[in-house]
Amino acid sequence: MTEQDIQISMPSGATDAVLFSPNASTPLPGVLYLPDIGSIREANRTMARRLSEQGYVALLVNPFYRTSRPPVFNFPRVAGEARTIQRMGELIAPLTPGAQEEDAAAYVDFLTAQPAVRPGPIGVVGYCFSGALALRAAAVRPSQVASAASFHGGGLYKADTPASPHLVLPRVTAQLYFGHAANDKSMDEEAIKHFEQALAKWGGRYESETYKEAHHGWTVPDNPAFNPKEADRAFQKLTKLLGETLR
Numbered sequence: 001m002t003e004q005d006i007q008i009s010m011p012s013g014a015t016d017a018v019l020f021s022p023n024a025s026t027p028l029p030g031v032l033y034l035p036d037i038g039s040i041r042e043a044n045r046t047m048a049r050r051l052s053e054q055g056y057v058a059l060l061v062n063p064f065y066r067t068s069r070p071p072v073f074n075f076p077r078v079a080g081e082a083r084t085i086q087r088m089g090e091l092i093a094p095l096t097p098g099a100q101e102e103d104a105a106a107y108v109d110f111l112t113a114q115p116a117v118r119p120g121p122i123g124v125v126g127y128c129f130s131g132a133l134a135l136r137a138a139a140v141r142p143s144q145v146a147s148a149a150s151f152h153g154g155g156l157y158k159a160d161t162p163a164s165p166h167l168v169l170p171r172v173t174a175q176l177y178f179g180h181a182a183n184d185k186s187m188d189e190e191a192i193k194h195f196e197q198a199l200a201k202w203g204g205r206y207e208s209e210t211y212k213e214a215h216h217g218w219t220v221p222d223n224p225a226f227n228p229k230e231a232d233r234a235f236q237k238l239t240k241l242l243g244e245t246l247r
Contacts, residue, residue: 001053002019002022005017006019008061013065014065015062016040016070018045018060019058019114020060021116022055022056022057027057027116028118029122029246030112030117030122031122032107032137033059034127034130034137035061035062036127036129036220037077037092037129038071038073039070039071040061041071042222043221043222044060044127046221047219047220050235051125051238051239057117059110063130063133064095067090067091073087097136097163097165100133101139104133104140108140109141121145121147122145122146122246123148124145125238126151127153128154128186131152131153131154131156132165134148135150135156139171142172146245147174148172148176149177149179149241150176151179151234151238152218155187155191156187156191157195159194166199169199176208177206177238178206178207179210179237180208180211181216181218186216192208207237211230214227219231219234
């Protein structure tokens with residue numbers, strides 16, 4: 001396994017990233033890994049490394065480069081704590097829908113240009129905040145993104161706002177997977193219902209399900225909500241999606 005820390009030139013600056021590649025004799029399919037609000041750290045490196053070991057070149061990026069290089073938090077994150085909420089707002093504020101699409105296009109273009117990546121379609125996966133970014137990546141590069149997955153993605157459906165991620169669905173041709181958390185304030189039961197109605201209207205290939213025994217952030221090992229059993233089920237769903245679309 002090769003694990004390379006790199007910098008990617010972006011339209012609005014430069015971002016830290018990590019490129020994971022198995023020791024393979026031929027190029028492999030690429031997967032863009034979009035982390036949660038904590039960005040690049042050992043927990044996400046572990047997850048991206050595990051994914052790469054399945055036979056993919058995985059690119060882990062820092063989506064919050066406009067605000068900070070990793071570590072993006074210099075104190076322990078505590079849900080509901082004032083300074084945690086403030087810092088999350090600082091990280092997310094520059095990421096307008098336009099900025100997200102600009103970044104997503106640059107990430108996809110960089111990954112597909114790597115010699116270790118096999119020509120052809122790639123996959124994208126996002127966690128928490130980045131679940132919506134994964135969907136936008138599929139919308140902005142439909143000819144390159146064959147599959148996109150979101151786990152405990154927040155704010156995928158926002159009523160009465162032109163910034164709602166679900167509105168990009170008509171531009172998406174990828175096969176999609178959404179794993180929602182039970183009792184998730186960032187994507188509650190009502191939002192999930194409306195989002196699934198939008199998916200059905202879209203008419204593409206997708207799966208959307210709620211993990212009844214899991215809470216927001218359940219897939220990430222350093223999160224208090226980490227649920228090993230359900231995290232492993234989520235990983236199996238991800239690898240199944242990638243296997244169906246990239247092999």
